Amino acid sequence: MKTDIVIVGAGPSGIFTALELIRCGSNKKITIIDKGLSLRKRACPKHKVGHCINCPSCAITTGFAGAGAFSDGKLSLCTDVGGDLPNLIGHDLAQETIDYTDKIYLDFGADGEIEGVGNPEKIKEIRKKAIQAGLKLIDCPIRHLGTEKAQAIYFSIEQFLQEKGVELIFNCACNDLIIKDNACVGVECKKGKEEFVIEAGKTIVCTGRRGADWLEKICSEYNIEHQPSTVDIGVRVEVRNEIIEEINEVLYEGKLVGYPNPFKDKVRTFCQNPGGYVSQENYDNDLAVVNGHSYKGKKSNNTNLSILCSHNFTTPFNQPIAYAQKVGEITNMLANGRILVQRFGDILNGKRTWQKELTQSNLKPTLTDAIAGDITAAMPYRAMTNIINFIKAMDKVVPGFASPETLLYSPELKFYSNKITMDKNFNTNVKNLHCLGDSTGWTRGLMMASAMGVLMARRLLELK
Secondary structure: OEEEEEEEOOOHHHHHHHHHHHHOOOOOOEEEEOOOOOHHHOOOOHHHHOOOOOOOOOOOOOOOOHHHHHOOOEEEOOOOOOEOHHHHHOHHHHHHHHHHHHHHHHHOOOOOOOEOOOOHHHHHHHHHHHHHOOEEEEOOOEEEOOHHHHHHHHHHHHHHHHHOOOEEEOOEEEEEEEEEOOEEEEEEEEEOOEEEEEEEEEEEEOOOHHHHHHHHHHHHHHOOOEEEOOEEEEEEEEEEOOOOHHHHHHOOOOEEEEOOOOOOOOEEEEEEEOOOEEEEEEEHHHEEEEEEEOOOOOOOOEEEEEEEEEEOOOOOOOOHHHHHHHHHHHHHHHOOOOOEEEEHHHHHOOOOOOHHHHOOOOOOOOOOOOEEOOHHHOOOHHHHHHHHHHHHHHHHHOOOOOOOOOEEEEEEEEOOOEEEOOOOOOEOOOEOEEEOOHHHOOEOOHHHHHHHHHHHHHHHHHOO
């Protein structure tokens, strides 16, 4: 099988590469493969059976649009959020591309409203509280798609790509790259029991956070230049909407960063979901991790957000992804393969949380099959200390955030740590091989990954 461009992974960076090529009139043959399913066939059985059954391929994280299809669908519209791509290509170009990519989302039906703007005096007051607490507020404009609206938008994009002749091969895993004389000439694939080769002039790998571990192994095997970078380990916090109402209304997502004592590690909030729901997604080897999302129409009584601790390792250790996976595995073991939840007050009192105690609180868990227990039995001391001290600082910005009944779910892990060495045209040291999106360590989130795909398409068009 032959194609001009093969894209491994149908997440935002991959599909926006194909989308921009078509919008700019390219006649290249484009093939996208993904181990998951097309968007309308993606369905999590948990909605029927009430709990995760560890599907061989998680419908929440794989398939067209990747994890973005079942996320809360927030587009961060500034370069301060979304990873290190601006440092690679320049902040001006990054912002210009974000603005351009945002218009594409609007063309496919995104909500025209922008969150986090319009209340400068209230934002100043929140920033003042953050400064007093030793935290930094990043007030980034947000376009909130909503989980259900995000799926509709990505489905429209999927239909558009198919109508324009892009070949989409689902339920198809990439087993290996084909590299000859330090040039990538295609990929080895498996669809069901059938194994086949796709020969390609250009190979673009964009396997998302879920594929970061696979990409790291590929890089090591073929000497694709990369380096261990940051890995994020943390928890997802859930509070009543009343507690965090001001930030929800003024900013929608309050992005706060701190460097709490005693370790001074970077700790930040991420992926805030007003009126949202805590969710579970499964990675390879049945690793269950916690996430969160929010709908445009359907709202809960709670808000959830993640608190992430950035860990950077030095010589001789160079396996940050494996380290984070081990933390997740131990937590899963304590929860019998599910997500663990604990009240903040119980953590401070040195006791586990019992299931019956969750029913006695004002705060009811939105992840109903989470297992009450003790996350401190699995969370590394350094990370746990960072989280506790950060929550106490957050309480000065959001009074009640450190309430005894505040819920902490674990594990929340972000595998961004395999940073691929590339130039500003996304060339690796292997000819005709490009890598995009969150699995490269350069982006974090929907917008920056989508923008990277747009830029990749432009680079390919310049090679005519």
